[in-house]
Amino acid sequence: MTANNLLSNTRVVRAGYANKARVTEAQFRVETHQDIDLASVKTGEVILRNLYLSLDPYVRFTLDEEGGDTPPERRLLNVPFYGLGVAEVVASGVGKYPVGSLVSANTGYEQYTRISGLDDPNTPSDIRVLPTHARDESKGVPLSNYISALGMPGLTAFAGLKVLDVEAGKTIFVGSAAGGVGQLVGQLAKLQGLRVIGSAGTDEKVSYLVEKQNFDGAFNYKTENAREALTRLAPKGVDYYYDTVGGEILDMMLDFINERGKILSVGMVSQENGEEAYPIRNLKLIARKGVSILGFIYWHHLQYFENGDLDATVRPLLERKEINYREEVFDGIENTPKHFVNMLDGKYAGKVVIKIADL
Template sequence: MQYKAIKLVKRPTLNITPDVFELVTLETPELKDGEILLRQTHMSLDPAMKGWMSEDRNSYIPPVELGDVMRSSGIAEVVESKSDSFAAGDRVHGMIGWTEYAVSNGAGLRQLPPGIPEEAVLCVLALPGLTAYQGLMVIGKPKAGETLLVSGAAGSVGSMVGQIAKAEGLNVVGTAGSDEKCSWLRDELGFDHAINYKSDTLAKQLAKATPDGVDLYFENTGGPVQHLAFSRMNAHGRIVVCGMIADYNTDKPAPGPSWLNIIRKRLRIQGFTMPDHWDEVPAMSEKLLAYYLAGKLKYRAHKLDGLESAIEGINLLFSGGNHGKLMVVL
């Protein structure tokens, strides 16, 4: 059977342009013993893909090699199985790639929890929720009553961070790039304050929303919020550095704040990436499932239609055009 896949054939310079990809038609091979054939139904698009496309071999994960199918996680249905661990009809989540079909030996694939919609798995239980839980709960160590500031708050990770923090009794302030996103955070997700970081009065609004300072800053973006957040940190505050999307499409990363405040305020600042924590996934998934089933984690999915839509669609992440978890439905 023929299917479509998208290969990385060029490394992007600043922006991801369509010419870095090649759409190819491939033929499904005969399965060997132990293998399964997957038909992908939901493919995740993530800001980290920009890094995976670069030549950098000193990062936390090797680059996608030129000529290989672009890397991504997704949800698939097992359509044929020569494996004892999977049966036709099973729904699985794992690294599948920019492709309609894939052959797998099952390594790294997890069965979907029964009764949970695919979108909820991708928006809550997969990377966004896991990243939020690891960064906020394990690294940030929040305490009820503290003030959390999260940048990129309306995004897939940020929206989970804010909601978990609310569930844990924190005062939650988020920044996002439009008034519509801020209304969603306040009205639907229950954030205490949400501020449009593009506003001329960002500093004033942030000061008003955090009268007692910031105990925990969850950094998803960099950009103008970073310096202001840094200057509002309380003594013994923690900064969890999850992402710096404002710097992903530039060769001139913005200068960071002076380290003086780290001493004055005795701050703890820690970066992290999820691939270091795969062994903790089962335990974290249980916690996330409990929040989700209790109605504490809402989400919105931004769905693109068909494999080719990923080629242009991935840039919605960098323009802020995505409203919720960006994914391709195949």
């Protein structure tokens, strides 16, 4: 605390737009202000001390000046980026968020975040109070998992398989399988009795999927033709496609997938760094083959957070090492721009997390 009772707050702000171009560090600026006064918290507000920050491809859309579904206030220049994080409540004017509790929320790319308006019943809150055992890392489940395997990526994997209504004995193909969502989709599907095939962008990631994460097969989409690889790895075809990639491979899968197959459309990471939209040519096969395409967005499935199903199902699997979840954790809020760009460029394996502070 400084002499004037203000805490120093380092944050990462949007310095410029990338629009349709590749994102670089030029779109980010790191700045520090002394602007956090814990004594100033008002009724309906909390102040969070951020511990871990999730870096996710969807934040790329906030670097386009216009278009997309991102609210305009999330695309303003000279304000902090927003992203999911794990934080400790350090000042509170809301009874259900007491000081000392751990939460996950849209925390901002910053050391401290003030969230207001929580006393307005018409304003939904995305603050999730974490279970008390989240603090216990002695069983091999780090707190950072609450923005990865036990957070939004975990919910997306867990609920996505429920939406697909998968059946044991069938085959699922997971695009971008080495990412924060895909690696968990494959391992959960395997535990449910499916044959699991994945794709990734390096030979090392491919080997890790098979040797450490129990995929039945995987291939490097940068060096092997996807259709040829799937023909080799899934000789009976593919019944489900968990799609986080979109573009050309989605078009191919409409042709390759078995009759009455199901495709879950979760994201289109192939087109999230300024690439032009890929023209899908095989849409006629949806009707001809009876294929179902199901859209997915995680906030339609928050009940699995609220009722504890995600935590009750996945945390024991992590504790017993039945699931091997891969995170890349980097220290320092000031290093966020570099790691965000590298994440979009596919340079990391697993979920990318920034550690801001110790608990």
